[in-house]
Amino acid sequence: MAIYAISDLHLSHAVEKPMHIFGEHWRDHAERIAANWDSLVKPDDVVIVAGDHSWALKFDQAKPDIDFIAARPGRKLLIRGNHDYWWKREATNKIRMQMPPGIELVHGNAVLIDGTGITGTRGWRVELDDDPDAGDEKVLRRELMYLERGLKQIPPETSTKIVALHYPPFNADLEPNAFADLLQQYQVDLVVYGHVHTGYYLEGNVNGIEYRLVSADHVDFTPVRIA
Numbered sequence: 001m002a003i004y005a006i007s008d009l010h011l012s013h014a015v016e017k018p019m020h021i022f023g024e025h026w027r028d029h030a031e032r033i034a035a036n037w038d039s040l041v042k043p044d045d046v047v048i049v050a051g052d053h054s055w056a057l058k059f060d061q062a063k064p065d066i067d068f069i070a071a072r073p074g075r076k077l078l079i080r081g082n083h084d085y086w087w088k089r090e091a092t093n094k095i096r097m098q099m100p101p102g103i104e105l106v107h108g109n110a111v112l113i114d115g116t117g118i119t120g121t122r123g124w125r126v127e128l129d130d131d132p133d134a135g136d137e138k139v140l141r142r143e144l145m146y147l148e149r150g151l152k153q154i155p156p157e158t159s160t161k162i163v164a165l166h167y168p169p170f171n172a173d174l175e176p177n178a179f180a181d182l183l184q185q186y187q188v189d190l191v192v193y194g195h196v197h198t199g200y201y202l203e204g205n206v207n208g209i210e211y212r213l214v215s216a217d218h219v220d221f222t223p224v225r226i227a
Contacts, residue, residue, distance in 0.1 A: 001114060004041055004074070004223035007050035007166065007194025008081065008215040009033060013064035017055040022197075029221055030068065036222040037072045045074040046113060047223055050194045050214060051081025051122060051166030059095060062086035070100040077106050079120040081166040081194065106164065108146035110153035116227060119150030120164030123179055123193070125171065144178055151186040160227060161186065165193045168213075174202055183209055190226060 010019055011030055019026035041047055049069065056062035069076055080087050087095060092107050099105065110119040124143045147163070154161055169179035169191060183191060184207060194215045201213045214224055 001044050001046065002042070002225050003046045003048070003113075003116065003118075003162070003227040005048040005050060005164065005192040005212065005214045005226050006033075006037075006216055006219060006223040007192070008052040008197070008217070009049065009065075009069070010052055010055060010083070010216070011065035011068055012055040013068060014061045015055050015057075023217075025217060029216065032221045033216060034068070034072065036220075041072065041074040041223060043073050046118075047072070047074045047076050048118065048120070048162070048164045048192060048214075048226075049076055049078045050120065050164045050192055051079050052083045052194060053078060053081065054086055055083065056086040059086050059091075059098070066103065067100060070102050074102070076103045077111060077118060077120075077164070078103060079106050079164050079166060080122040082122065106150070108149040110150045112154070112158070115159040116162060117154030117158040117160070118162045118164065119147070119154060121146035121150065123147075123165040123167035123169065125167055125177075140178065144182060147179065147182055148186075151182070151188070154186075160190070161188045162190045162192070162227065163188050165191065167195050168193045168201065169211075170202060174200055176207070180207075180209075192226060 054062040054065035096105050106120045110117055121143050124140045170176050190210045192212045192214045202211050203213055
């Protein structure tokens with residue numbers, strides 16, 4: 001079994017959102033993701049999909065995008081992204097029951113697989129008044145609560161602890177934020193995150209934790225093997 005990760009699929013099978021308006025490298029990206037994923041991932045592998053799955057605003061609109069992900073090989077673990085409006089936080093348990101086989105929603109819970117513990121949440125950013133991604137402290141505290149709740153479900157003796165976030169665990173100046181502090185506290189081994197498409201980012205070993213940016217356009221629309 002291998003564990004892969006990818007983020008920011010930005011699918012739009014039922015809504016009009018041509019991604020190539022953000023650059024020619026996005027043209028026909030869904031077909032490229034499917035081809036790369038299908039040629040790489042085996043049925044008994046795990047794929048973490050770290051948010052921004054669909055541009056849909058409602059679950060019914062997102063269903064074709066969810067079915068697209070479900071059709072790919074592997075056991076898929078999904079976390080929320082900032083554009084996943086179809087996935088209402090309060091309706092997570094209801095949405096879980098509507099997921100097709102092979103897809104699990106990770107939202108303040110942990111999944112244990114062959115000695116590896118995986119948890120995650122959307123994350124949040126609150127640092128700058130002029131930052132379009134900045135939010136309020138209430139949301140920040142709630143997202144930290146989801147992350148800690150998931151981390152507490154991973155036994156301390158677990159050999160590998162993986163956290164998936166959508167927002168990176170650092171601010172716009174690449175300084176660790178409260179999420180990074182929590183990752184340190186629970187001695188996480190590996191963090192995968194998305195959201196970042198341009199500008200600065202962190203990868204590699206940061207204070208003993210391995211950071212991987214897995215936004216689809218950053219990884220050439222191919223799931224990255226992380227474990």
